[in-house]
Amino acid sequence: MFKIVKREEMAGGTVVLNEIEAPLIANKAKPGQFVILKATEEGERIPLTMAETDPEKGTLTVIYMVVGKSTAVFKSLKEGEGYQDVIGPLGKPTHIEKVGTVVCVGGGTGIAVLHPITRALKEAGNRVIAIIGARNKDLLILEDRMKQASHELKICTDDGSYGRKGFVTEVLKEVLENEKVDQAVAIGPVPMMKFVSKMTADYKVPTLVSLNPIMVDGTGMCGGCRVSVGGETKFACVDGPEFDGHQVDYDELMMRLQAYCEDEQKCYNDYCLLEQA
Amino acid sequence: MAEKKKKRAIPRQPMPEQAPEVRRRNFKEVPEGYSPETAMEEATRCLQCKNPGCVDGCPVSVDIPGFIGLIQDGDFKGAIRNLWGKNSLPAVCGRVCPQEIQCEGKCVLAKKGEAVAIGHLERFAADYEREYGTGELPPKQPPTGKKAAVVGSGPAGLTVAGDLIVKGHEVTVLEAFHKPGGVLVYGIPEFRLPKDIVAQEVHFLERLGVKVETNMVVGRTVSLDELFEQGYDAIFVGVGAGLPRFLNIPGENLVGILSANEYLTRANLMKAYLYPQVDTPIPMGKNVVVLGGGNVAMDAARTAMRLGADSSKIVYRRSREEMPARVAEVHHAEEEGIEFHLLTNPTRFIGDEKGRLAGMECLKMELGEPDASGRRRPVPVEGSEYRLDCDLVIVAVGSGANPLLTQSTSEMELNQWGYVVADPKTGKTTKKGVWAGGDIVTGAATVILAMGAGRIAADSIHDYLTLGW
Ligand SMILES: Cc1cc2nc3c(=O)[nH]c(=O)nc-3n(C[C@H](O)[C@H](O)[C@H](O)COP(=O)(O)OP(=O)(O)OC[C@H]3O[C@@H](n4cnc5c(N)ncnc54)[C@H](O)[C@@H]3O)c2cc1C
Ligand SMILES: Cc1cc2nc3c(=O)[nH]c(=O)nc-3n(C[C@H](O)[C@H](O)[C@H](O)COP(=O)(O)OP(=O)(O)OC[C@H]3O[C@@H](n4cnc5c(N)ncnc54)[C@H](O)[C@@H]3O)c2cc1C
Ligand code: SF4
Ligand code: SF4
Ligand code: FES
Numbered sequence: 001m002f003k004i005v006k007r008e009e010m011a012g013g014t015v016v017l018n019e020i021e022a023p024l025i026a027n028k029a030k031p032g033q034f035v036i037l038k039a040t041e042e043g044e045r046i047p048l049t050m051a052e053t054d055p056e057k058g059t060l061t062v063i064y065m066v067v068g069k070s071t072a073v074f075k076s077l078k079e080g081e082g083y084q085d086v087i088g089p090l091g092k093p094t095h096i097e098k099v100g101t102v103v104c105v106g107g108g109t110g111i112a113v114l115h116p117i118t119r120a121l122k123e124a125g126n127r128v129i130a131i132i133g134a135r136n137k138d139l140l141i142l143e144d145r146m147k148q149a150s151h152e153l154k155i156c157t158d159d160g161s162y163g164r165k166g167f168v169t170e171v172l173k174e175v176l177e178n179e180k181v182d183q184a185v186a187i188g189p190v191p192m193m194k195f196v197s198k199m200t201a202d203y204k205v206p207t208l209v210s211l212n213p214i215m216v217d218g219t220g221m222c223g224g225c226r227v228s229v230g231g232e233t234k235f236a237c238v239d240g241p242e243f244d245g246h247q248v249d250y251d252e253l254m255m256r257l258q259a260y261c262e263d264e265q266k267c268y269n270d271y272c273l274l275e276q277a
Numbered sequence: 278m279a280e281k282k283k284k285r286a287i288p289r290q291p292m293p294e295q296a297p298e299v300r301r302r303n304f305k306e307v308p309e310g311y312s313p314e315t316a317m318e319e320a321t322r323c324l325q326c327k328n329p330g331c332v333d334g335c336p337v338s339v340d341i342p343g344f345i346g347l348i349q350d351g352d353f354k355g356a357i358r359n360l361w362g363k364n365s366l367p368a369v370c371g372r373v374c375p376q377e378i379q380c381e382g383k384c385v386l387a388k389k390g391e392a393v394a395i396g397h398l399e400r401f402a403a404d405y406e407r408e409y410g411t412g413e414l415p416p417k418q419p420p421t422g423k424k425a426a427v428v429g430s431g432p433a434g435l436t437v438a439g440d441l442i443v444k445g446h447e448v449t450v451l452e453a454f455h456k457p458g459g460v461l462v463y464g465i466p467e468f469r470l471p472k473d474i475v476a477q478e479v480h481f482l483e484r485l486g487v488k489v490e491t492n493m494v495v496g497r498t499v500s501l502d503e504l505f506e507q508g509y510d511a512i513f514v515g516v517g518a519g520l521p522r523f524l525n526i527p528g529e530n531l532v533g534i535l536s537a538n539e540y541l542t543r544a545n546l547m548k549a550y551l552y553p554q555v556d557t558p559i560p561m562g563k564n565v566v567v568l569g570g571g572n573v574a575m576d577a578a579r580t581a582m583r584l585g586a587d588s589s590k591i592v593y594r595r596s597r598e599e600m601p602a603r604v605a606e607v608h609h610a611e612e613e614g615i616e617f618h619l620l621t622n623p624t625r626f627i628g629d630e631k632g633r634l635a636g637m638e639c640l641k642m643e644l645g646e647p648d649a650s651g652r653r654r655p656v657p658v659e660g661s662e663y664r665l666d667c668d669l670v671i672v673a674v675g676s677g678a679n680p681l682l683t684q685s686t687s688e689m690e691l692n693q694w695g696y697v698v699a700d701p702k703t704g705k706t707t708k709k710g711v712w713a714g715g716d717i718v719t720g721a722a723t724v725i726l727a728m729g730a731g732r733i734a735a736d737s738i739h740d741y742l743t744l745g746w
Binding site for chain 1: 453455491492494497498532533535536539547548552554556560632681
């Protein structure tokens with residue numbers, strides 16, 4: 001068992017943080033890599049990015065949004081309990097380099113994935129401008145940590161309940177208009193990454209995105225995580241999860257993410273009913 | 278002579294099976310196994326040849342007349358111990374070996390009539406032991422103080438682990454998945470190889486002292502060099518051929534097209550056929566098409582039928598004679614209502630407005646001149662395009678070498694297709710202290726060949742650990 005040593009709820013309980021004992025993985029992991037977790041014997045294998053690792057304590061931290069049955073089961077695990085299986089570190093680490101000025105754009109739980117990359121880019125000597133957004137104030141996560149990890153933090157919410165009113169792309173446009181940006185990183189919902197990439201393409205700013213297709217093994221064995229990048233089929237779990245944002249076929253990714261939607265919705269509803277009963 | 282005649286008069290004992298119309302909708306094992314009486318009757322058919330062809334046909338030279346002779350005498354305990362001498366997974370091999378081209382294909386009786394049912398008898402001996410045996414462990418040599426790591430827990434890795442532990446070495450098996458067994462647990466379905474059997478084989482090794490560590494993706498969680506640093510003296514690499522091939526034709530990323538690896542892993546390892554009692558879903562196709570003609574394709578088509586498909590079709594570009602699947606599986610599939618569309622090649626997939634698969638376009642083929650493999654090459658019949666409606670396609674056209682471990686390992690030579698180069702006589706790779714065998718060396722092959730390679734490597738590893746490289 002992989003024990004949960006710390007558990008926190010954020011964004012009104014829609015987002016959960018787990019710090020988990022997994023010394024071998026914590027020792028090896030680099031920013032941008034992910035783990036696959038399975039809570040119980042009957043559980044599903046769910047990929048989550050490591051938001052943080054502490055090799056000395058031998059722990060890793062994941063932050064996830066509760067969107068379906070499996071993440072709801074994860075949420076039900078208490079401190080001291082644990083996951084039956086944690087596998088990793090998987091995927092390629094982010095290529096961190098000093099390039100000059102970098103803009104890091106995060107939306108929703110994507111902010112959790114973006115955070116370690118932002119920090120590493122700052123540590124590598126880049127000037128880092130971070131833009132984070134959420135639907136409303138209550139759903140915004142990791143504001144303090146993102147502030148520390150960057151030189152400048154800009155916040156927006158769709159409904160204007162906190163920070164600027166509007167989408168991250170609007171703030172990004174201002175930044176791109178006002179200064180020379182050498183690289184962008186965008187992590188969040190697929191439509192957000194799609195529109196950020198469209199915009200940075202106009203300004204010819206190289207852009208990294210982190211993709212989240214449905215996965216099973218995470219080792220390149222099943223091909224379930226395939227994505228089209230630059231007209232070629234890639235396996236996100238081994239070739240990614242990060243790709244050149246200007247080359248990704250986002251529409252295909254969105255369709256593939258819907259593959260089990262109806263089943264999952266039913267399964268989640270049944271689970272919620274059961275929990276309430 | 279008279280006795281031989283009498284033996285000849287006994288027909289091959291049929292294997293009791295679940296009726297096709299029942300089993301096509303359940304996941305229970307299809308053949309039900311021989312009773313002791315039937316097994317003894319079948320064993321009586323064996324002529325106990327002095328120069329038995331059957332043994333030559335078996336890749337690991339099981340002492341076939343020997344173990345069958347013991348079954349003739351009703352000594353089932355002796356029979357399984359005889360089998361273990363050459364084959365550490367007889368319950369598995371008796372079920373999945375392509376006997377018709379191996380042991381049974383070379384049985385003298387096959388020349389004039391029906392071969393002795395060697396596979397069924399092997400399975401019987403193993404099942405009998407599991408049911409009624411004492412669970413007594415084989416003797417172990419005194420500890421040597423040497424440590425071996427086995428990467429991958431498929432038939433190759435399990436064989437190496439079993440052989441080395443009884444020779445007195447410490448053995449740890451490292452497996453990437455959360456359950457050990459390799460293709461035996463994630464690929465071959467429950468209705469052909471019950472997962473309990475694999476679990477018991479692994480448990481048997483654990484009782485012998487083998488440590489099994491799951492969730493260890495070697496190359497990611499730990500590298501081969503780090504394993505040496507941790508004090509392992511020798512490493513066996515048996516990571517299988519886990520890289521799905523696709524056809525690279527238009528539309529292949531539509532929702533509803535899965536590799537056989539993904540489909541079977543969801544069904545078998547994740548037990549998605551029990552969804553929603555388990556959390557992993559699997560697409561339920563109404564009109565399912567499986568591309569390919571091997572065991573993997575048969576397994577996928579039969580799984581789809583069991584998951585409730587209205588129709589489940591095999592689409593294969595060559596003819597029946599060229600299908601690499603075991604004869605028994607093709608026969609079982611046909612009985613269960615799987616349709617065969619042979620000499621047919623898909624050219625593109627067609628989606629609906631939501632990106633979901635709606636059908637595919639196929640081309641009829643005819644057989645031309647033999648190609649390099651000696652099989653007649655299928656060539657397209659011009660203008661023969663037609664549309665086949667389907668909502669789920671499973672691609673089972675073979676697999677390649679998964680590069681995850683090999684690319685993160687230095688000094689280990691690979692061939693042009695990415696398979697590990699290993700000496701066929703010893704299993705040694707070009708990296709010191711590292712052996713390899715099974716599908717990662719030969720490409721996708723069979724359980725028994727992987728086990729044979731494991732045995733050869735284990736002998737060589739033992740020599741190394743006691744004598745040096
Ligand atoms: C490499 C990688 C890293 C990830 N990192 C994080 C992370 O750090 N934090 C986090 O909150 N999530 C992350 N995800 C997404 C996370 O894996 C999914 O949210 C999770 O699998 C949903 O499982 P579920 O059973 O709770 O929901 P389901 O019931 O499976 O799905 C609920 C809804 O989410 C959609 N969905 C299903 N699978 C995914 C998926 N893989 N990605 C997005 N939507 C999906 C479904 O279409 C459905 O609408 C990551 C995904 C990948 C591939
Ligand atoms: C669906 C299907 C049906 C088949 N039917 C038959 C049949 O009827 N008869 C027959 O004889 N053969 C059959 N085969 C072929 C047979 O199963 C294989 O040839 C055999 O399993 C190969 O054994 P192996 O030990 O080399 O590898 P595998 O069985 O593939 O095992 C390799 C193991 O290594 C693990 N692994 C991979 N990478 C790593 C890593 N980096 N770190 C740690 N572990 C790793 C894998 O997870 C896996 O568990 C079938 C194959 C399939 C897929
Ligand atoms: S191991 Fe396979 S080939 Fe050998 S005797 Fe047994 S069933 Fe036949
Ligand atoms: S060849 Fe056939 S009859 Fe002869 S020993 Fe082998 S199984 Fe028996
Ligand atoms: S998750 Fe299976 S290949 Fe990527």
